[in-house]
Amino acid sequence: MTSPGADLTLRHPVERFTLDNGLRVVLAPDTSVPVVAVSVFYDVGMRSEPEGRTGFAHLFEHVMFQGSAHVPKMEHARLVQAAGGSFNGSTHQDYTNYFEALPAEALERALFLEADRMASPAITEENLRNQIDVVKEEIRVNVLNRPYGAFPWLQLPQIAFESFANTHDGYGSFVDLESSTVDDAKDFFDRYYAPANAVLCLGGDLDVAETERLVRRYFDAVPHRAAPPTPYTGEASPTGPRHGVVVDALAPAPAVAIAWRVPDPVADLDTYLGTVLLSELLSEGDASRLELRLVHRDHLAVAQSSYVGLFGDPFDVRDATTLTTQVHHSADVTPQRVLDAVHEEIDKVAQDGVGAAELARVQARTSAQLLRGADSVLGRTLGFASAELIHGRAELAGELAARLAAVTPEAVQHAARGLVPDTAAVLELRTADKGTTR
Amino acid sequence: MSAPVLDLSLVPPLGDPRPQPVPEVHLTTLDTGLQVAVVPRAGVPLVELRLRIPFAAASTRAAAAHVARTSVLTGAVLLGTAAHDQVQIAQLLQAEGAELSVSADPDRLLLGTTMLPSGLPAVLGVLAELLGRATYPADQVAAEKARVAERIAIARSQPGVVARTALATRRYGSHPYAVQLPETEQVAAITPAALRKLHRERVLPAGSTLVLVGDVDPAAATDAVAAALGGWTGSGTAVDAPLLVEAPVGPLLLVDRPGAVQSNLRLGGPAPGRRDPELPAVRLASMVYGGYFSSRLVENIRERRGYTYSPRSSVDHLQAGSSFLVDADVATGVTGPALLETVYELGRIALVPMTEAELDAARRYILGTTALATATHAGLASTLSALIGSGLPADWLAEHQAALAAVTLDEVTAAARRWLHPAGLTAVVVGDADATADQLAALGPVQR
Numbered sequence: 001m002t003s004p005g006a007d008l009t010l011r012h013p014v015e016r017f018t019l020d021n022g023l024r025v026v027l028a029p030d031t032s033v034p035v036v037a038v039s040v041f042y043d044v045g046m047r048s049e050p051e052g053r054t055g056f057a058h059l060f061e062h063v064m065f066q067g068s069a070h071v072p073k074m075e076h077a078r079l080v081q082a083a084g085g086s087f088n089g090s091t092h093q094d095y096t097n098y099f100e101a102l103p104a105e106a107l108e109r110a111l112f113l114e115a116d117r118m119a120s121p122a123i124t125e126e127n128l129r130n131q132i133d134v135v136k137e138e139i140r141v142n143v144l145n146r147p148y149g150a151f152p153w154l155q156l157p158q159i160a161f162e163s164f165a166n167t168h169d170g171y172g173s174f175v176d177l178e179s180s181t182v183d184d185a186k187d188f189f190d191r192y193y194a195p196a197n198a199v200l201c202l203g204g205d206l207d208v209a210e211t212e213r214l215v216r217r218y219f220d221a222v223p224h225r226a227a228p229p230t231p232y233t234g235e236a237s238p239t240g241p242r243h244g245v246v247v248d249a250l251a252p253a254p255a256v257a258i259a260w261r262v263p264d265p266v267a268d269l270d271t272y273l274g275t276v277l278l279s280e281l282l283s284e285g286d287a288s289r290l291e292l293r294l295v296h297r298d299h300l301a302v303a304q305s306s307y308v309g310l311f312g313d314p315f316d317v318r319d320a321t322t323l324t325t326q327v328h329h330s331a332d333v334t335p336q337r338v339l340d341a342v343h344e345e346i347d348k349v350a351q352d353g354v355g356a357a358e359l360a361r362v363q364a365r366t367s368a369q370l371l372r373g374a375d376s377v378l379g380r381t382l383g384f385a386s387a388e389l390i391h392g393r394a395e396l397a398g399e400l401a402a403r404l405a406a407v408t409p410e411a412v413q414h415a416a417r418g419l420v421p422d423t424a425a426v427l428e429l430r431t432a433d434k435g436t437t438r
Numbered sequence: 439m440s441a442p443v444l445d446l447s448l449v450p451p452l453g454d455p456r457p458q459p460v461p462e463v464h465l466t467t468l469d470t471g472l473q474v475a476v477v478p479r480a481g482v483p484l485v486e487l488r489l490r491i492p493f494a495a496a497s498t499r500a501a502a503a504h505v506a507r508t509s510v511l512t513g514a515v516l517l518g519t520a521a522h523d524q525v526q527i528a529q530l531l532q533a534e535g536a537e538l539s540v541s542a543d544p545d546r547l548l549l550g551t552t553m554l555p556s557g558l559p560a561v562l563g564v565l566a567e568l569l570g571r572a573t574y575p576a577d578q579v580a581a582e583k584a585r586v587a588e589r590i591a592i593a594r595s596q597p598g599v600v601a602r603t604a605l606a607t608r609r610y611g612s613h614p615y616a617v618q619l620p621e622t623e624q625v626a627a628i629t630p631a632a633l634r635k636l637h638r639e640r641v642l643p644a645g646s647t648l649v650l651v652g653d654v655d656p657a658a659a660t661d662a663v664a665a666a667l668g669g670w671t672g673s674g675t676a677v678d679a680p681l682l683v684e685a686p687v688g689p690l691l692l693v694d695r696p697g698a699v700q701s702n703l704r705l706g707g708p709a710p711g712r713r714d715p716e717l718p719a720v721r722l723a724s725m726v727y728g729g730y731f732s733s734r735l736v737e738n739i740r741e742r743r744g745y746t747y748s749p750r751s752s753v754d755h756l757q758a759g760s761s762f763l764v765d766a767d768v769a770t771g772v773t774g775p776a777l778l779e780t781v782y783e784l785g786r787i788a789l790v791p792m793t794e795a796e797l798d799a800a801r802r803y804i805l806g807t808t809a810l811a812t813a814t815h816a817g818l819a820s821t822l823s824a825l826i827g828s829g830l831p832a833d834w835l836a837e838h839q840a841a842l843a844a845v846t847l848d849e850v851t852a853a854a855r856r857w858l859h860p861a862g863l864t865a866v867v868v869g870d871a872d873a874t875a876d877q878l879a880a881l882g883p884v885q886r
Contacts, residue, residue: 010482032480032481033459033813034455034456034457034458034459034809035809035810035813070444070445070448071444072443072444073741074732074737074741075444077730077731077732078732078799079449081730081731081732081799081802081803082732082798082799082802082803083452083802083806084802084803084805084806084807084809085803085806085807085810086806086807086810087731101810102806103452103455103456103806103809104453104456105452105453105454105455105456106452106453107453108450108453109449109450109451109452111450112448112449112450129744130741130742130744131744132744133743133744133745134740134741134744134746134747135747136769137700137744137745137746137747137767137768137769138747138748140699140700140747140767140769141700141747141748141767144699144700145597145698145699145700145767146595146596146597146598147592147595147596205456249697250595251595252591252592252594252595253588253591253592285528285532285537286516286524286527286528286531286532286537287525287528287529287531287532292525295585296524296525296578296581299581299584302585302588302589302592303585303589328588328592330584330588360533361529361532361533362532364532364533364534364535364554364557365532365535365536365537367535367554368484368535368536368552368553368554369535369552371482371483371484372482372484372552372815372816374482375481375482375484375814375815375816376810376813376814376817377813378810
């Protein structure tokens with residue numbers, strides 16, 4: 001077992017400064033491998049979308065790869081990849097990020113590319129129509145043409161939450177996507193892609209003074225625009241149980257998902273960490289409570305999982321968010337039996353608490369997984385950037401393993417007391433042949 | 439905005455490449471035949487472990503039963519040992535930050551985990567128990583069989599799995615590689631005794647490789663492995679897959695998936711293996727064709743025509759044969775046009791030389807991303823395990839990179855002509871047959 005004194009803090013120095021146009025810059029140097037990561041996080045995500053424009057944050061992410069004032073279409077990819085680097089972007093609930101991992105000697109090139117599209121992306125009719133088609137194929141691959149494609153991430157928020165920000169489909173309806181215009185995209189860019197609404201985070205084999213000089217050379221020229229107010233995505237806690245049913249014609253077996261509201265990830269981080277560890281205690285690995293109960297002891301489930309945050313990263317979301325437990329079961333097991341067993345296991349934690357030895361095991365596993373994610377320069381840099389944007393402190397990313405290792409059994413018990421059946425949102429997924437019987 | 443032209447004077451040039459760290463691989467072979475590779479590496483305080491055990495089906499006749507038994511053994515090996523039950527095993531690992539994943543592919547059984555550095559002796563102790571004394575308790579095995587059967591049903595509902603299976607069946611004919619997913623009836627028939635026999639005959643140290651990467655002292659770690667696993671013995675020799683002869687290319691196979699909103703296009707054919715001097719050239723040709731975002735296939739059917747989200751090509755290696763593979767999931771209505779463009783780009787790269795710029799970009803991308811992929815404990819451990827486990831020397835990667843750097847335009851042109859020409863590839867489409875058969879028939883014979 002790990003000794004309690006094991007050093008789990010990532011001691012990478014973090015330097016930060018802000019440009020006159022408002023761009024926040026974070027540098028996390030580390031010379032152990034000759035690699036750099038460049039990331040830009042814009043404070044706009046699926047939860048920022050207005051009604052009638054579902055899926056727009058993600059569609060706009062695609063548009064940002066279509067070239068910019070001095071970079072023709074396809075050349076962004078070519079300039080990164082021909083330098084031996086890789087790139088991607090992703091749209092989250094509360095931010096959209098763009099990133100490259102490259103050999104250290106390509107740092108300046110990546111800064112040029114990110115600054116050029118921060119200043120002036122190629123928002124054209126042709127590019128927008130092309131990327132609407134591509135996004136529709138992405139949705140077909142990931143949602144429409146496969147079993148469990150929307151389950152539960154697109155379906156459960158509709159019953160777990162109330163506000164449009166929290167309930168709508170972040171991938172977008174085809175109707176909304178197809179009616180999107182170049183003017184919509186330009187407005188969206190003007191409003192949300194201001195440098196003052198972004199964090200530029202660089203990690204890896206870089207010299208701080210030289211990098212600051214390069215950052216200023218490329219990004220100082222991006223004009224200032226006021227950052228929009230951070231959208232309010234919190235909402236009142238649910239006061240009653242909610243229940244929904246979806247039919248998945250492609251699914252061979254049923255499933256059920258349960259979501260509970262959890263404490264504010266930012267304003268109440270200490271309490272929230274208890275919830276994060278509870279989720280690990282319940283579902284992470286072969287020794288977890290629900291794996292043993294549902295899969296191995298009662299044979300109710302084929303597979304189970306629990307996670308905090310819509311996409312499973314508890315530290316990249318603002319309020320409101322949930323702990324979700326998801327169970328795939330066979331058709332001869334009723335959802336109610338699964339739900340009863342889940343609630344019973346959580347109630348045991350709420351009533352009896354958690355032994356110190358069991359919690360220490362869970363903490364060892366959780367710490368190892370956090371450290372593993374931070375082993376790559378890119379993974380570490382994205383962690384720093386997300387912590388800076390969401391929590392206002394990049395350093396938090398390096399402290400999380402140690403913070404989680406310090407969570408007490410009482411904090412986990414307290415978290416379990418918040419996960420009661422009375423305020424749970426339950427979504428049943430039924431197969432086509434079972435969907436009509438009720 | 440009018441489409442800009444790239445002004446290269448604005449693009450910052452690349453600086454001088456910095457030296458890549460060369461992994462320090464400490465190799466030992468225990469008396470039992472187990473090969474051990476330990477690689478100390480700066481980075482996070484963790485150790486990554488990979489154990490690779492040869493596990494191919496020995497013959498065509500045995501393949502279906504072997505694949506079914508293997509699919510249950512991967513879960514059931516963790517269900518108990520002479521000393522500990524399933525819960526205790528899981529807890530012993532969890533206490534060290536570890537969780538053993540056990541998986542299988544057509545060639546091998548792979549056990550892997552991360553762990554906190556102080557946990558190495560304890561994790562090796564659990565591993566030794568599992569390898570030497572897994573008990574396969576009857577009740578738990580029965581439950582595991584039921585779960586495997588459910589998972590097979592879920593896998594068969596995934597269009598990507600259907601397409602991969604159909605392509606393997608068509609290419610590999612009667613070779614064991616044709617069996618990608620077990621039949622549920624075969625799974626139902628498995629007994630604990632059959633699992634114990636399979637374990638006894640095939641979970642052997644001879645031919646197996648253990649890789650440890652990360653926060654380790656090489657001498658101490660090697661000693662710890664010898665102490666823990668020295669008693670893992672077994673009689674018998676490692677079994678590799680039999681010689682592979684691909685079936686001749688037949689007409690395109692259309693697998694009906696009524697109502698599907700997309701069609702899954704899959705093309706595949708042989709490719710040079712890891713010991714073949716032509717491999718670097720084929721990897722580069724594949725990269726230019728569809729191996730990365732900057733490729734011709736992505737530019738054509740995604741960025742120009744919007745037919746698909748993520749088309750790609752790749753070179754994959756199994757022990758008995760390597761493959762060049764193309765896949766694209768495309769909207770049902772453009773199935774024929776998407777196949778037309780996919781085949782057109784294959785014909786173009788097979789017949790018309792690429793540019794030096796295309797070759798150089800692909801070369802830098804492969805070299806750069808290989809460096810990125812091996813710049814973590816986990817990435818390096820998985821890469822070394824795959825190489826050493828295939829019988830290649832630890833410095834294969836460095837030699838391969840040097841070979842990639844030296845490939846000429848003539849060599850890559852010849853390799854594309856030989857390995858990427860569309861007439862040499864087997865094609866499968868999974869989709870709504872009523873909606874796509876006519877489109878596809880316009881391009882050539884279709885078999886349903």
